[in-house]
């Protein structure tokens with residue numbers, strides 16, 4: 477009888493321990509909200525500019541610098557765990573075909589409130605390629621409503637900054653969002669391109685503060701290059717209204733809008749509202765803008781002197797996008813050398 481009682485106690489305590497472990501795992505993986513580091517690091521227009529504070533990636537002389545942009549990878553802990561390997565297989569294939577010097581990710585790397593496992597897994601895996609990568613936030617990276625996810629924006633910043641090959645920087649704390657930073661591409665010590673990574677928010681516009689900060693950077697870089705402006709590429713998630721305008725003019729046969737390659741538009745072209753961002757970008761020498769967000773669309777249209785690129789959606793399509801009409805899956809390759817720039821989508825073959 478005593479033996480039976482002992483076995484009963486062991487079984488009960490094992491069950492309670494297992495239940496507690498399960499509860500803690502569910503709580504810390506899916507229910508707890510991680511706030512992340514709250515860092516007060518405001519930027520002011522009168523701040524001194526320091527070129528050494530900007531990350532750089534070196535371009536090999538005489539060879540094109542290749543960027544592979546992954547758009548809307550959209551991982552989710554609960555729903556997409558079983559698609560993770562498939563997505564990784566597709567991205568590995570794209571990386572092997574493009575051989576990029578830099579991987580950029582234009583937002584919505586994750587897309588739901590459950591983002592801890594998927595983001596950690598994605599970053600750990602990206603690091604294994606030993607290629608620098610630079611992500612921006614989309615409208616879903618921190619949950620379906622503002623910062624409603626397990627990882628808040630600041631907590632995502634902590635993880636992105638900890639990535640071994642990550643160039644991500646949360647940037648100033650007073651621009652209206654986090655994750656605004658700059659990377660310079662250098663060739664023999666000379667800056668040949670400035671890459672601006674901006675958070676385009678959640679159905680919002682790029683803030684006046686972000687625009688002023690971008691101009692401040694461009695002026696600072698220019699001063700270090702003997703007063704010579706450096707051409708720039710902007711990466712952010714939500715398309716500008718100019719994308720819609722460019723496409724409508726292209727459709728109407730306006731010869732001033734030039735299509736570079738195929739134009740795929742199978743989804744709404746509504747973008748964010750803006751406050752003169754496009755004009756400001758042109759002013760500071762931006763020649764290219766790369767966005768994601770609208771999965772069924774992929775094009776590069778040269779509009780008013782700027783190439784506007786809708787990056788090809790990467791990985792699992794899901795829902796409506798599985799249908800043949802919307803099924804665009806791959807990544808977009810941007811390469812440049814001197815004054816020549818080539819932009820082309822690479823479609824998934826996996």
Ligand SMILES: [Fe+2]
Nearest residue numbers: 584614615769
């Ligand atoms: Fe999005």
